[in-house]
Amino acid sequence: MSPRKRTATAALPPPVSPERHAALRGPLLSWYDRNKRDLPWRRTRDPYAIWLSEVMLQQTQVSTVIPYWERFLARFPTVKALASAPLDDVLSGWKGLGYYTRARNLHRAAQEVVERFGGKFPPTAEELITLPGFGRYTAGAVASIAFGEPAPIVDGNVARVLSRLFEVEGLPGDRDREATLWALATELAKGERPGDFNQALMEHGATTCRPESPLCLLCPVRDGCFAYRKGRVHELPPAKVRAAPRKLFLALAVWPHAGTLLFARRADKGLFGGLWELPAVEVDEETPEAEAVQRLSSTLGATLALEGTLDSVRRQLTHRDLTLRLLRVSGGPRPTKSAAFQELRWCTPQEAEALGMSTAMQRALDAVLGHGVLGGDAPAAPAPAKKKAAGRTTRKATGG
DNA sequence: CAGTCGTGGGA
DNA sequence: TTCCCAAGACT
Numbered sequence: 001m002s003p004r005k006r007t008a009t010a011a012l013p014p015p016v017s018p019e020r021h022a023a024l025r026g027p028l029l030s031w032y033d034r035n036k037r038d039l040p041w042r043r044t045r046d047p048y049a050i051w052l053s054e055v056m057l058q059q060t061q062v063s064t065v066i067p068y069w070e071r072f073l074a075r076f077p078t079v080k081a082l083a084s085a086p087l088d089d090v091l092s093g094w095k096g097l098g099y100y101t102r103a104r105n106l107h108r109a110a111q112e113v114v115e116r117f118g119g120k121f122p123p124t125a126e127e128l129i130t131l132p133g134f135g136r137y138t139a140g141a142v143a144s145i146a147f148g149e150p151a152p153i154v155d156g157n158v159a160r161v162l163s164r165l166f167e168v169e170g171l172p173g174d175r176d177r178e179a180t181l182w183a184l185a186t187e188l189a190k191g192e193r194p195g196d197f198n199q200a201l202m203e204h205g206a207t208t209c210r211p212e213s214p215l216c217l218l219c220p221v222r223d224g225c226f227a228y229r230k231g232r233v234h235e236l237p238p239a240k241v242r243a244a245p246r247k248l249f250l251a252l253a254v255w256p257h258a259g260t261l262l263f264a265r266r267a268d269k270g271l272f273g274g275l276w277e278l279p280a281v282e283v284d285e286e287t288p289e290a291e292a293v294q295r296l297s298s299t300l301g302a303t304l305a306l307e308g309t310l311d312s313v314r315r316q317l318t319h320r321d322l323t324l325r326l327l328r329v330s331g332g333p334r335p336t337k338s339a340a341f342q343e344l345r346w347c348t349p350q351e352a353e354a355l356g357m358s359t360a361m362q363r364a365l366d367a368v369l370g371h372g373v374l375g376g377d378a379p380a381a382p383a384p385a386k387k388k389a390a391g392r393t394t395r396k397a398t399g400g
Numbered sequence: 401c402a403g404t405c406g407t408g409g410g411a
Numbered sequence: 412t413t414c415c416c417a418a419g420a421c422t
Binding site: 053054055056057058059060061062064065099101102105132133134135136137138141153155156157158199202203205206211212239240242269316318 | 417
Binding site: 059060061063064096097098099100101102173175212243270271272273315316317318319320358359360 | 401402403404405406407408409411
């Protein structure tokens with residue numbers, strides 16, 4: 001018995017008896033062998049390709065990841081190729097996937113694998129977790145799936161599955177709850193094919209032990225599930241409490257010149273870090289356009305005149321309600337650097353395609369080009385944005 | 401520990 | 412239309 005004292009309210013890690021270990025592990029593994037989805041990263045044993053899938057899958061759905069994973073791998077086939085690529089190319093390959101820090105960490109980690117490990121991934125979770133962007137989950141996933149180390153993983157799926165199987169109480173983020181889940185996952189990872197078993201836990205959570213409407217009648221470990229026995233499946237785990245999204249208004253300078261527009265690279269930290277945008281300043285909902293133009297002028301070190309406005313673009317992020325106001329301006333002198341941005345660049349639409357850019361900014365750019373701001377007829381269909389209108393119409397484009 | 405960081409899809 | 416999320420990491 002451990003001498004460590006616990007408070008009365010602390011969750012005690014449920015024991016995993018040898019019987020229970022076997023009763024869960026075997027059925028889950030054979031269920032996985034029969035029911036696993038044919039995902040492209042399950043057809044490779046290349047640690048680099050597996051790592052890439054794990055990073056892309058962070059907070060992102062499988063169906064979204066598949067085309068990105070294939071394209072990215074074709075563009076950067078090896079960790080060395082990724083390490084030696086310019087950051088702009090990497091961010092461009094990540095364009096539209098979100099959580100862009102992942103891409104910058106991916107790039108840095110690739111460089112460290114080359115420099116510190118001679119281009120070969122270290123095979124243990126303990127070493128992997130020292131690399132940028134590797135947390136406990138990703139280190140365990142790569143170690144177990146690519147190298148067969150019996151390392152545990154706990155992601156959202158595993159947390160849900162184990163919460164139900166072992167009736168683990170507590171809200172997501174609760175210290176004792178997390179410790180309990182990792183302790184359970186550590187015990188269960190021990191045995192044959194730890195990588196497949198870890199994936200079995202996730203696959204089961206993703207397809208059967210789902211958050212809503214779990215398919216308990218198809219569950220291979222239903223008999224051993226405490227939550228099922230007690231009729232508590234629907235209440236475990238408790239849903240996260242999420243803060244309401246805050247409003248964020250940005251005024252963008254749409255500044256055409258000789259077939260180009262002015263683009264700026266945002267700071268590495270914060271929203272859309274390191275990505276390119278039409279130069280933006282944060283404003284309030286009430287900020288008059290004239291004042292927004294004034295602030296863009298001083299930010300860019302130029303004297304700008306408002307020529308007209310285009311439709312605003314709205315985007316819902318998890319924690320932000322984003323409104324992009326497009327202000328078409330003219331003026332001078334034309335800057336090539338600014339203290340407010342990492343970098344400024346005058347780009348044709350074609351050149352801008354190669355820049356890392358958020359989906360919000362891509363929508364704004366599509367709207368700008370759709371209005372023929374650069375002259376001529378609306379240029380070659382601005383990336384037929386899946387039929388949906390690029391932005392809601394709040395007012396007609398004006399000025400000339 | 402709580403806040404931050406995106407997106408497309410489904411209810 | 413609106414809301415909710417999904418294979419986390421970092422500060």
